Amino acid sequence: MDILYMREALKEAEKAYSIYEVPVGAVVVYEGEIIGRGYNQRETLNDPTAHAEILAIKEASKHLDAWRLLNCTMYVTLEPCAMCAGAIVNARIGRLVMGTRDPKRGCCGTVEDLTNHPKFNHRLEVEFGVLEDECSSIISDFFRELRENK
């Protein structure tokens, strides 16, 4: 099942790719159903908070009519940054499944770990490496294309 939902997150990342945004995608799953989707739209919306995870959380909260996403799982192609990891903790998401690590910004275990901070009142289950090759190559392809088109 993890692979299936990560494929959906990758579809979101492809939407970002097609509009020249850094291709990151996320979905939120509740009781087997996708209730939130998002892809990075930072440039399009001129909004530094318009990351895939934030947009997916907003949609999921609207769907459940609740800010707590306790029994939800988020699937995201790239390890969330500090802002998104903070939002994930604040939304009380129960489980986080990631495609690939972000060695420069990842705050779910790589650069820093906000998902299992000993002093925070919410911790969650985290998993790395679901469809890792696809999730990392979509980003490297994007940046290669960007360099070639300069």
Ligand SMILES: [Zn+2]
């Ligand atoms: Zn982020």
